[in-house]
Amino acid sequence: MNPKIEKALAIFGLLVFSGVIGMVSYGRGSDGAGGSAGGSNPFDKIMMVLRYAYYGYTIFMLTVRLKTVVRPALRDVLIWGLMGVIVMSYLWSDFPDISEKNGRLTLLTSLFGLYLASRYSMKEQMSILQWTFGISVVFSLLYSGALPNYGIEQGTHKGAWRGPLLHKNHFARFIAISTVPLLFAALKAKKHRKIIWGIFILSILLVQLSTSKTGLLVFFTLMLLVPLCKALQLTKSVIVPFLIFIVLIGASAATWLVNNWEPFLYGLGKDPTLTGRTDIWAFVIDKIRERPWLGFGYEAFWEPGGEGENVKFYILLVLSQAHNGYLDVAVHLGLIGFALWFGSLILCFFRGLIWARVGGEIEDLWPLLYVIFLLVYNNTESTIVETNSFFWILYVAASLSMKRIRAVIPGAWEIETENKKLV
Structure with missing residues (x-):
């Protein structure tokens, strides 16, 4: 196949899985104005x-x-162990048909990430992502301007931009991570620099227009981390990895705080209306204790008629997720599935640190920045291991793209089986 056609197909595929060109918000009402699931x-x-x-x-x-x-495929075997649990979870699921179908689709989603990792280098993948996000940002602006009744929230979050996606928080999450590849493109651009910088600035504007505090916080975190991660390539000091770890912990804590401000004040003796996510989390944790090892089955817990529906009797809310990726994985796949998932994330984080340090290009910072994005965002949203998930595709591709690296002598590294050493 012609390489240009194949690259174009990869870009279009990511646009399909992102939901952007599917215009998910079209024909559907906003929260409080028809409901996020209202309409078709x-x-x-x-x-x-x-x-x-x-x-x-x-x-x-x-x-x-x-x-x-x-x-x-063998660079992260924990991913495939997790896929095994997901695919087999229909055996103990409360809704076996749903778990079986969605499990197969999630395995296929993982294979698309494997295809990207096996076919394209990190630099080539970044070019694909830059085109994907650049198209998405411009399209989102045009869509929201042309169809404000759908592109801009009309109900509970009136005035917040959701673009072609279903909810303003989904839109903010997507645009927040788009800023990293777009910044890389702007920094390296030799042609059309003004246009590329303009698209990057537009992505920042869209994060602000979403009014998502988490999205804005994650954006600032990523922008702070870019120079820190770049410093990994310029110095062997252990201070830089330590600072990156501190930023990760601080961003995670800040993300939790901005989404649970009222419960936090309540715990300090204040008396606001208690509206945070902590009540949901307490309910889910109780359910995890009921089936600690294997959970309730992949994507079965929040199904209508499932155990998750009982949350409305406790906190008077109808939900489709725990607003915490860590708890959602544990309640669906148990502690075994959680250990495989979280173990893969932590492995990817430390491999990303080494890969960023050894690599000489700005594109080599992507796996580390992306896994930090996931670790932070999963504090308040389920951002990974979902059927047909754009974010899961990017994770699998990033993790499996990092070749194995071993130290030869202090300061010298050998990459996999290649006869190439980077000092």
Whole structure:
């Protein structure tokens, strides 16, 4: 296949999984104005067909290049252990049909991430992401301007931008991570610099227009981390990794605080209305204790009629997630699934530190920055291991793209089986 056509297909595939070109918000009401699930989207069936087409395309491309797939696949075996738990969870799920179907789709989603990792270098992947996010940012602006009744929240969050996505928080999450590849593109641009910088600045504006405090906080965290991570390539000092770790802890704590400010004040003896997420978390933790090892089955807990629906009797809310990725993984897949998932994240974090330090290009900072983004965002939103998840695709691709590195002598590194040493 022509490399340019294949790259274009990869970009279009990511746009499909992102939900942007599917215009998920079109025809659907906002919270408090028809409900986020109210209405129907005429493009849903088209997007479903496109996703299945990409799964077929992925299997074909992996099969014809099988020899180049095995080594990247083995770079993070915890991912495949997690996929095994997900695929098999229908055996103990409260809704076996749902867990079986969604488990298969999530495995296929992982294979698309494997395809990207096995086919493209980190630099090439970053180019694909830059095109994907650049198109998404411009399209979101045009969509929201042309269709403000759908692109801008009309109900509870009136005035907040959600763009072509279902909710303002989904939009903020997507745009917040888009700023990193777009910044990389702007810093390295030799042609069309003003246009690329303009798109990057537009992405910042869209984060602000979403009015998401978490999105804005994560954006500032990522922008602070870019020069810190770049310093890994310029110095061997242990202070830089320590500072990165401190920023990660601080950002996680700040994200928790901005989303639970009222319960926090209540705990200090103040008397605001108690509206944070802590009540939801307490309910979910109690449920995890009921089935600690394997959970309630992949994506089964919050199904109508499932155990998660009982939350409305305790806190008078109807939910589809725990607003905490760590708890959602544990309640669906138990402590075994959680250990595989979280273990992969932590492994990716430390591998990302080494990869950023050894690599000489700004693109080599991506895996570290992306896993930090996931670690922070999962404090308040489920941002990973979801069916047809754009974010899971990017995680699998980032983790499996980092070749194994071993120290030869202090200060010298050997990358996998290549005869290449970076000092």
